[in-house]
Amino acid sequence: MATEKSWKNELEKRMPDVLAREIDVFEGQMALRRQDKLEERVFAETRLRRGVYGQRYDNGQRHDGVADRPLPYPERHLTKGPDTLWHAPGMQRIKVPFGGLSPQQLEVLAQLAEEYSDGILHVTTRQDIQLHYVHIEDTPDLMRRLAAVGITTREACGNSVRNITACPLAGVCKTESFDVTPYADAMMRFLLGHDDVQDFGRKFKIAFSGCEHEACGLTKMHDLAFLARIREIDGAQQRGFTVYVGGGLGPIPHQAKVLYDFLPEEEILSLAQAISRVFARHGEKKNRNRARIKFLVAQLGVEEFLRLVEEEWETLPYDERWTAYLGDVPGYRETPRRPAIALNGAPHPAGFDQWLNTNVYRQRQNGYAVATVHLPLGDITSMQSYALADIARHYVGDTVRTTVEQNIVLRWVSEADLPALYDDLRAIGLGDAGAGTIVDITSCPGTDTCKLGIAASRGLTGELRARLRAEEASLPEVVKELKIKISGCFNSCGQHHVADIGFFGNSRRRNNQLVPHFQVVLGGRWDENAGSYGQMVGAVPSKVVPDVLKAITKRFVEERQQGESFQDWTQRLGKREIKALLEPFTVVPAHEVDPRFYSDWGDPREFTLGDIGVGECAGEVVSLFSIEVSRAEGAAFDALVALDEQNLAEADRGAYRAMILAARALVRTQFLDVGDDPDRIVEEFRTRFYDTKLFFDRFARGKFAEYLFKRHEAQPAQVTADSVKQLVEEAHLFIEAAHACDARIANVVANPIQIS
Amino acid sequence: MMLPNRISAKLFIDNPQALQVTAFIPVFHSWIREARVPGVPIDVANYLHVKDGPGLMLIGHAGDYAVDFRDGRAGLLYVHKRDWPGATLADRLHTTLEGLLLGARLMENETRFEHAVTFNTGELELTFPDRLNAPNMPETFAALQNDVRAVFGAFYGTDNLDLIHTDQDERSLLTIAVQAPLAPPLAELQGQLPTVALV
Numbered sequence: 028m029a030t031e032k033s034w035k036n037e038l039e040k041r042m043p044d045v046l047a048r049e050i051d052v053f054e055g056q057m058a059l060r061r062q063d064k065l066e067e068r069v070f071a072e073t074r075l076r077r078g079v080y081g082q083r084y085d086n087g088q089r090h091d092g093v094a095d096r097p098l099p100y101p102e103r104h105l106t107k108g109p110d111t112l113w114h115a116p117g118m119q120r121i122k123v124p125f126g127g128l129s130p131q132q133l134e135v136l137a138q139l140a141e142e143y144s145d146g147i148l149h150v151t152t153r154q155d156i157q158l159h160y161v162h163i164e165d166t167p168d169l170m171r172r173l174a175a176v177g178i179t180t181r182e183a184c185g186n187s188v189r190n191i192t193a194c195p196l197a198g199v200c201k202t203e204s205f206d207v208t209p210y211a212d213a214m215m216r217f218l219l220g221h222d223d224v225q226d227f228g229r230k231f232k233i234a235f236s237g238c239e240h241e242a243c244g245l246t247k248m249h250d251l252a253f254l255a256r257i258r259e260i261d262g263a264q265q266r267g268f269t270v271y272v273g274g275g276l277g278p279i280p281h282q283a284k285v286l287y288d289f290l291p292e293e294e295i296l297s298l299a300q301a302i303s304r305v306f307a308r309h310g311e312k313k314n315r316n317r318a319r320i321k322f323l324v325a326q327l328g329v330e331e332f333l334r335l336v337e338e339e340w341e342t343l344p345y346d347e348r349w350t351a352y353l354g355d356v357p358g359y360r361e362t363p364r365r366p367a368i369a370l371n372g373a374p375h376p377a378g379f380d381q382w383l384n385t386n387v388y389r390q391r392q393n394g395y396a397v398a399t400v401h402l403p404l405g406d407i408t409s410m411q412s413y414a415l416a417d418i419a420r421h422y423v424g425d426t427v428r429t430t431v432e433q434n435i436v437l438r439w440v441s442e443a444d445l446p447a448l449y450d451d452l453r454a455i456g457l458g459d460a461g462a463g464t465i466v467d468i469t470s471c472p473g474t475d476t477c478k479l480g481i482a483a484s485r486g487l488t489g490e491l492r493a494r495l496r497a498e499e500a501s502l503p504e505v506v507k508e509l510k511i512k513i514s515g516c517f518n519s520c521g522q523h524h525v526a527d528i529g530f531f532g533n534s535r536r537r538n539n540q541l542v543p544h545f546q547v548v549l550g551g552r553w554d555e556n557a558g559s560y561g562q563m564v565g566a567v568p569s570k571v572v573p574d575v576l577k578a579i580t581k582r583f584v585e586e587r588q589q590g591e592s593f594q595d596w597t598q599r600l601g602k603r604e605i606k607a608l609l610e611p612f613t614v615v616p617a618h619e620v621d622p623r624f625y626s627d628w629g630d631p632r633e634f635t636l637g638d639i640g641v642g643e644c645a646g647e648v649v650s651l652f653s654i655e656v657s658r659a660e661g662a663a664f665d666a667l668v669a670l671d672e673q674n675l676a677e678a679d680r681g682a683y684r685a686m687i688l689a690a691r692a693l694v695r696t697q698f699l700d701v702g703d704d705p706d707r708i709v710e711e712f713r714t715r716f717y718d719t720k721l722f723f724d725r726f727a728r729g730k731f732a733e734y735l736f737k738r739h740e741a742q743p744a745q746v747t748a749d750s751v752k753q754l755v756e757e758a759h760l761f762i763e764a765a766h767a768c769d770a771r772i773a774n775v776v777a778n779p780i781q782i783s
Numbered sequence: 784m785m786l787p788n789r790i791s792a793k794l795f796i797d798n799p800q801a802l803q804v805t806a807f808i809p810v811f812h813s814w815i816r817e818a819r820v821p822g823v824p825i826d827v828a829n830y831l832h833v834k835d836g837p838g839l840m841l842i843g844h845a846g847d848y849a850v851d852f853r854d855g856r857a858g859l860l861y862v863h864k865r866d867w868p869g870a871t872l873a874d875r876l877h878t879t880l881e882g883l884l885l886g887a888r889l890m891e892n893e894t895r896f897e898h899a900v901t902f903n904t905g906e907l908e909l910t911f912p913d914r915l916n917a918p919n920m921p922e923t924f925a926a927l928q929n930d931v932r933a934v935f936g937a938f939y940g941t942d943n944l945d946l947i948h949t950d951q952d953e954r955s956l957l958t959i960a961v962q963a964p965l966a967p968p969l970a971e972l973q974g975q976l977p978t979v980a981l982v
């Protein structure tokens with residue numbers, strides 16, 4: 028009889044005690060949940076704080092292209108959270124602070140992917156690694172094996188401090204003030220499991236950046252961010268940070284505000300603690316849709332927020348870790364594996380020059396370079412990971428980092444080694460050029476695995492990538508330099524707001540069928556630390572996005588003035604022209620004319636949720652809702668134009684009017700004679716769609732309706748650019764929600780029989 | 784004796800040049816819709832963008848299928864990954880083989896492909912994605928060898944089998960190539976399996 032072996036026993040001496048204990052506790056909670064002795068909501072949050080996340084179809088239902096059907100998991104009564112079946116596979120998120128990985132860690136990650144997942148490591152836009160299709164019962168062992176190589180999944184998800192990100196060039200960058208790596212590391216160690224970060228209403232994202240003008244740490248889109256600065260006092264140089272607070276993407280993006288122009292380095296940990304306390308105490312807890320710190324900062328104003336933080340800071344009991352954790356900073360350095368030798372003039376392998384041009388960054392340290400390993404869709408196989416670990420050991424040692432653009436960088440490559448490194452990478456399928464260019468598209472998981480996904484962001488990314496690769500050689504330089512980022516829904520995990528050309532998934536109904544669409548977002552700025560956010564300019568069917576991209580880039584190349592950036596060009600072109608440019612692409616043919624429009628990229632299933640009787644209905648019948656909601660879209664568009672032209676009052680009125688019209692469009696599907704009086708429309712909308720929860724999104728609940736109620740109840744005393752911008756965004760989301768509501772209702776009517 | 788909790792088996796495709804992998808996407812979806820394979824098939828995952836990877840996968844609760852390209856060789860892989868408490872190693876190998884052969888036959892009989900897919904049944908690759916119970920070491924290979932030989936001897940109807948421990952890298956999964964002197968049709972091989980309950 029074999030002795031029962033376990034990873035717990037095998038790794039007992041290799042896991043830090045604290046991590047080992049935490050994992051045991053989690054395993055105990057799993058056992059309690061299995062016996063129904065731990066409430067499912069409580070267990071869900073516990074699980075999330077261990078990085079054990081839900082995945083699409085984990086409610087046990089799936090639309091197979093014909094009908095919604097239950098997935099016959101064993102023990103369907105057993106749940107790991109509300110509406111989340113125990114046996115449904117989930118996603119394991121693994122925190123990689125500042126993206127730093129050793130070859131050994133990479134190997135362990137690869138082994139876990141082979142045994143518990145699907146053989147793929149996925150790099151996220153927060154420098155994490157994600158494994159998909161993981162069974163919850165495998166997670167304790169998975170965590171133990173990570174703990175044995177110094178990785179924790181603690182607080183990788185849930186309402187806590189998420190992975191702390193930093194520029195992947197930190198320490199080797201030519202424009203940085205200083206290396207932010209040890210500060211990011213200290214912040215991570217200080218806040219991990221800290222008492223003051225356990226009671227947040229929502230997640231909290233922190234980033235570090237070394238300089239102001241590159242993209243680096245994307246400080247302006249973070250809840251809390253630190254931008255390295257050096258100042259001189261009495262001839263001595265002092266290190267510190269500009270501190271940003273209250274930024275964030277998501278449905279309503281906010282640019283972070285400067286809290287301190289310069290904060291001395293030794294104060295960053297205590298400040299983070301004080302901010303955490305203020306967020307925990309004053310942040311929204313009930314309505315998770317307004318619970319990010321950006322809403323608190325916006326609501327209080329940055330001055331009042333600062334006052335609260337400083338008041339809190341005063342009362343914090345002294346903690347020696349505030350400075351002790353920074354003790355490693357002066358001695359922190361990376362040791363190159365190989366001597367610095369310049370790239371010589373010997374003949375190079377085919378394709379090397381192009382790769383050198385796009386994937387290699389010359390370090391501040393002479394003779395060394397950073398090589399970017401371009402991962403398609405952020406994916407790397409376990410076999411590639413082993414080989415990459417060997418390559419890293421040979422050329423650079425422990426200096427591997429993941430990036431927020433879903434790639435991996437090898438730092439401290441001796442320049443003379445670059446051709447050999449290129450050959451080695453190419454041999455394992457990781458030698459693609461084009462890192463950071465238009466072919467290097469960032470994408471969130473979207474409908475592939477995300478529960479909230481509306482459209483197939485990865486499918487679209489794969490399609491665009493293949494097409495752009497095919498014509499890469501002939502693309503004008505100014506097009507190659509553009510960045511594309513794609514999210515599967517408005518939550519912006521693909522960071523579409525900070526791309527030149529962004530897309531996020533939504534849907535439209537044509538007759539009785541849903542058609543996958545992507546909203547086009549133009550003119551975001553990646554550099555300057557996510558310097559500005561793009562603007563929504565219209566939704567187009569998913570299947571025409573490649574054509575839309577072509578039309579936009581062609582027009583840009585044709586009309587661009589000398590030295591003009593894409594952002595400046597979109598500004599100059601203006602919303603009306605852009606709308607006119609997109610207009611021809613918005614047409615959706617009837618299903619029998621072109622059924623491809625009714626499924627998404629890479630997924631042959633019909634996108635529609637309720638298609639019974641389609642054949643009979645699929646004439647040119649346009650629903651009342653479609654006609655009416657198009658007026659709302661027109662008003663929202665006018666609001667955008669007014670905002671562009673700095674006509675704030677007009678933009679405010681337009682956005683409000685757009686929401687009223689969208690609400691009216693819904694109300695008129697039930698009550699034709701509602702009239703035009705906004706009070707009456709809002710009242711009817713509230714009674715018919717809000718109180719009945721018909722308007723409620725499964726995840727966002729009634730959030731979007733509250734945008735309308737808030738603006739309807741109180742006209743702003745004073746309109747500011749920020750407040751109007753927010754209202755315009757809210758109007759667009761309200762319209763999206765109205766579309767979704769209409770689609771849900773249509774589905775219920777068209778498909779009353781659910782197979783169960 | 785060690786009992787690996789996850790076992791995968793892969794049959795190589797005879798005519799990889801004729802393979803149109805994307806044509807498998809709707810086929811895998813139909814396997815889910817029509818419940819053609821057991822073990823709660825859930826969804827299709829596309830990894831065709833990575834080199835020599837798992838290609839196209841049909842993810843399931845108890846097992847996954849993949850039109851797999853690892854090591855640069857196209858094949859159909861089936862991995863059985865849970866729900867076999869109490870089963871002997873022979874039972875587990877049989878369950879894995881049954882899952883594999885079922886998928887392979889469905890593929891061979893698939894009429895939606897422009898070119899029919901055929902398999903080289905004379906060679907089969909076994910891997911054990913369970914490093915706790917089956918670490919990639921000569922000792923593990925030695926310990927498993929007799930059981931594997933017994934199961935495959937009955938499967939192919941011959942003792943004349945080569946079992947090769949193919950990848951000695953300790954980081955990798957234990958991998959055994961099973962080579963037979965003959966390549967019987969899939970249906971015939973299926974008939975050689977004892978009846979096991981696929982979950």
Ligand code: SF4
Pocket residue numbers: 471472473474477478479480481484514515516517518519520521
């Ligand atoms: S953007 Fe939406 S679809 Fe994409 S990962 Fe985030 S929540 Fe999911």
